[in-house]
Amino acid sequence: MAQKKRKRQVRLPIFISSVVLAFVVGVFGTVILLTAHFNAQTAATGSYPAGFEKLNAVYQTIDQNYYKKVSKKKLMNGAINGMISSLGDPYSEYLTGSDAGDLNNTISGNFEGIGAEVQKAGGRIQIISPIAGSPAKKAGLRANDVIMSINGDSTSGLTVNQAVAKIRGKKGTDVKLTIKRGDHNFNVTVKRDVIPVKTVNAHIVKKQPTVGYIQITTFSNPTFKEMKTAVKKLRSEGAKSFIVDVRGNPGGLMDQALKISSMFLKNGQTIMKVQPRTGQPEVYKASKKQDGGFKITEPTTVLIDDGSASAAEIFSAALNQSAHDPLVGTKSFGKGTVQNVTNFKDKSEFKITIAKWLTPNGDWINKKGLTPTTKADYPSYAYLPVVNGKKTYQQGDVNTNIKTLQKALTALGQNPGEANGYFSPQTEQAVKAYQATAKLPQTGKLDPATIDKMQVALTQKISQNDVPLEKALAQMKK
Structure with a gap:
């Protein structure tokens, strides 16, 4: 029994799912005993909670009278998912097929992906946190970012594990994500890698x-x-x-x-x-x-x-x-x-908040x-959205990305004028001045090379201006 507990403890957490599943340790045995007792009692008496007659009636009606044949397994899975969805709990989930597989790839070893833990929130997939040193962190993804689509496919209705399967992939391959941060949407392409395991x-x-x-x-x-x-x-x-x-x-x-x-x-x-x-x-x-x-x-x-x-x-x-x-x-x-996870004989799994x-x-x-x-x-510039560096912006253009880049230019010591999204002559001069310091061609245009260089420079400046760390150090001097 002890070995089983340990095995479940290692299996439950997953970097791109809800890591608090690990809390099963210490309460798992009790939950298993209660479940076994309930199943045995139900089988012996044939009794079910009030209302199950209605559920069974609906099931039988669909099975026998629906205008085309429906999979019994599909009906049962739908009923189970409906009950769990009614809880309104992002951490309770019914997993079948490939979704119920591989919950064991992260805590104890390497895996290939982008390195961000996510959860279900409001019908979408929300980032809890990117892992330090991971591709997700380097790409500028942040806690509370909402993943709206993965490689162009909407995340609406996806389970966490379905999203994980789409995001993960071989080292060196790219995954394109559409991110919602606050009121802004932007695209970011993240190159998958082996996620660091040194903690x-x-x-x-x-x-x-x-x-x-x-x-x-x-x-x-x-x-x-x-x-x-x-x-x-x-x-x-x-x-x-x-x-x-x-x-x-x-x-x-x-x-x-x-x-x-x-x-x-x-x-x-x-x-x-x-x-x-x-x-x-x-x-x-x-x-x-x-x-x-x-x-x-x-x-x-x-x-x-x-x-x-x-x-x-x-x-x-x-x-x-x-x-x-x-x-x-x-x-x-x-x-x-x-959370606790229960395995069924058909290899499906039921995860529930306990x-x-x-x-x-x-x-x-x-x-x-x-x-x-x-x-x-x-x-504040640490919270700027990531700008898709595939477009070029020039004087006269108006775009929300230009507003973000104007704020970035200000943070990097340039004066683009008001950050209003309008690419003014003053913004063009600020871009040229930045390009000169970055040893780029002084075109005055926000081209992909300039945007990429700016965002890398901004990341470096953020790490060099670690206000919380400085405050902590100042306190320790007292």
């Missing part, structure tokens, strides 16, 4: 050599071990305090979040709680069993943003509410539910997120 990156902060910077990109199988290695190395290099960065971390395995949180807490302090529909919440606490006796007692600050989700929020809340470590950044994503998870203080952060102790955000 912890660390270094000494050069200008404050007693501060160790640790970035956790996801919570997967090697994260606990990588975290211990990183901390030991930073200590040997002189670190006396730590900044742990979980911005853009879409979550991962619950056991890893528990182990790593336990490192920073005193034994007996609460990490999180799982609240089922009835009964008392199950409380998870820091202990030697969780962290193996490896403790981090140095002053610590955690960086969060709207891409910090699920397991990243468990970790952040534990350090903030139990260890009283400050959170710096922007409000986190807000993923506070627990519980809430709560912070040490008993807060349910679902759709609300964690509020940072100190608010700090990137400059």
